[in-house]
Amino acid sequence: MIAATKMTDDASDDHGLLGDRASAGHALSLLLSAGGDGRIQPDPETGRNRYGTRTIPSASEISFASTTASNVSSQGFAAADGQLKRLFGVDGSHAVAMDQWFAEIRDRIGRHLGCPGSGIVLAASGTDVELLALGLTLALSKRPVTNILIAPEETGSGIPRAAAGRHFADATALGYRVDAGEMLDGISADRIEVRTVAIRNDAGQARGADDIDRDVIALAEDALKRDRDVLLHVLDTSKTGLTAVTRAAARHVAGLAPGRVRVLVDACQFRCGSADLRRDIADGFLVAVTGSKFLAGPPFAGALALPPALADELAVTAPLATGLSHYTALHDWSALMRGRTELEFGSHFNLGLGLRWIAALEQLDPLAAVGADLQRKIRQAFADLVRLRAARLDGALIHADDEGDHIVDRAIVPLTITKGSDAFASLAYTQRLHRSLREDVAGPVCHVGQAVNLGSRTILRIAASATDINAVSARLAEGDIFDRAMQPIADDLDRLFDKWAILSRSVRGV
Template sequence: MPAIQRANLQALNTTGEPGHLSHAPASVSLLLGTGGDRRIWPDAITRRNRYGTLAMPADDEISFSSTTASNVSAEGFLAAGVALRRLIDLESPSPVAYDQWFADIREGILRNLGCVGAEVALAASGTDAELIALCLFAGLSKRPLTNVLVAPDETGNGVPRAAAGCHYSDLTALGSVVEAGAPLEGLPPGRIEVRTIAIRNETGEPRHQHEIDADVIAAVELELRRDRDVLVHVLDTSKTGLPAVTRQAARHVAALAPGRVHIIVDACQFRGSISSLRQDLADGFVVALTGSKFIAGPPFSGALLIPSSLAEAFATRARIPAGLAEYTAAQDWPAALRERTAFAFKSELNLGLGLRWVAALANLERYAQIAEARQSLIKEQFVCLVRSRIDGMKGVSLHPHDEGDHLGSRAIVPLTITKASGSFASFEDSQTLQLLMRTLAERPVCHIGQPVRLGSRAVLRVAGSATDVAAVSAGMAEGQSLHQAMAPIEARLDVFFDGLSAVVQHLRGA
């Protein structure tokens, strides 16, 4: 266990009334911010992390920021508190051993996704999941490995370094100080090469799907001729809602050289259908996801879903690079892998990661019970409501070329801000706008997705989440029409866009 978490647990055991840890919300909030890097450390004054979100429920705040991070929900926070009590309170009526506790978390992920039979390795973030996947495949491969990375500018900022087998920051989620950009121990320079495939052109316009597929196929064929094994990324949803690389193309390249070409589906935004993820596992693909984007759990909760056939190979044949021990703890792994691999873990568990997944599962469980047709209907209606409020709004427009059907199925709406001069808002302008949305006096705190650079533009993102879909579905189950059930979201959108208009005009007048 990382030292900071050990100290926090000692504090929990010496403060408050014994046997009533679920009554210590500050302790739960504190632990939700551990087991991750600096991005989720709370500011001493505001208690907000670098994403601007809280590890405490804040029902009075308006959040359409699930492309980046969300405040923890009240249901998730309560679930984390109950889980913590069961784990460390010896006087609890139903205490649980920590290995069973983590096994229950992994089982909860698989059960809600209907993926029983696969294995789950927990990861502190989507970027950590990328690093774990790369190390597993590198440990399985006897050849040099090429990692074909799609849309590196629309995935996590640290993903390109992680895809190359390098430390993506100078501090890991487990508290290890490392050299950013240096290869992990056990992955010598030159062992891993990265080839990138763009999904947009220089002006930010999406490329045609068949062009992306053709580039991926050509890249795989070239690397096989070079006698290298290949790991190919299928980007289920980019930061701005675009899909990249079709499943048909993925199956095609995997069949070119079975056992030498592997597929990882980047579903970290978790905006595709659950049934498609089940099919990905059935096709032998590894799937990376997070509980902290669309699912709207606390930031820094990732997971790698592994088909059973690959899990067996990883457990018995993979020589996992030693440097991965700086990122992953023993209890992140299922017993089927952990107990059979020769890999030497340095940490036993990441308590903060487990608690964040417990909170995320409280949201996922409600969402997963909704029929996919209804999920899609609600997401499409959300996008329609957002677009109707953008129409005619001065200085704000839909990002050009991003008006396809994928918006509705992904519930992401990218916005372009134009200044009074006619120029596009810069990345720095967009960061300022984002801060103003959180601090404007006499208005509710509003959260939106972090800006994304697309050519000369900086794009902001308004997005729905699993909690939004679940709330609307619950209203419909009680007999409300779709319009009636969407009314609370409409009211929040009205407040949000009123605030957005005010800060955009401030920006345009600056």
């Protein structure tokens, strides 16, 4: 595993990373898959990680899988290549200090969130962000903490363990071997309880927002009465595009006991507007984002945004749990925040993480210039294109429970998979269909979002990404009419659904 390293801040003597052993492109591809756990390590034969994606541009492959993982874009790869050369001074200029390089990345993220760059903490994944948020909450709290999760089954498989202060895998992104399920050093199990709130009922139907808010408020009030502090999650976008808790309910809970309630907005899909996230920061909420979902950067690029008041609190609190040093590197934090955490960092920096964020920011920066009305128009057109093709596909349907404004708002279209006579397909059948779409047979390699169980049915997800929206916006700026600007997306959807129809017939006997 290529993980983080303990190099000094001056990287000018390390040209060997880009030397004769491999081409610069191959070296960059390896670095883009470094500094993460086993899920992003490439298979030596296929070059693909466990998500089936690659860290080299793959223009011939069709990708509507930004709910799960994406191949790196050509623009993102070029940006990462330029920054890697700048970092190591191979373009003839003086090498940039590592601390400055990571500060620039944090500043770019912070500008989009309305948060000072000094308040941005980088992390390898959304699950790593959960551990950091919990660690910060425990450091700020003198009481035991009740961690209220929203639909962990629609966020990430490791979230429940991380939310309890436990190692969620056998190795960390920084290369440390740990025992999955065991508590992190410095975190006591009796300080944390995890409570969960569902966003769907047992049949897979979305619950009403008022019902979810009532459950959350009741759990928070109960915890406070038992002299516990609260970490409340707001799920901005689930795997299937749903949202819960409402921001109004979150502000209400935070107001029940100022200083004892922390709110963490899980915006890891990054599908809401930057204005919403700026409001969250202004309200004193923590915000978790990743560059590897809607922004279509390579998988494993997370960040936690801290409101200024919370960052100030850390200056007078206890140090963070020592076990977090296995998950976070020195340059993931600003110099200001490092001085306030008193954490002994086991690694200096995670180069792969920085490069993955560079690739993601290459989409976020131009997206910020696309007006909200145009973004919604493109998302609406995308959803309509998918609906039209799904209606003609024998083997999938848009279930009535999944219709709603969230399909357009979040640009995620869930397709319920069927198997003969419109009977719901099994998870095994759906997973095989998903794998077959990624194979180079019966058409181009096609990526869609991984299978998700919703009650008695299983879905695959087709999602637009910032790459799609930016491309349409660019074609409009060049003078195309709207339908023509959408045509490349329509063509890719045609090829995806043509292949899907062939594969549905071939795997139906499973």
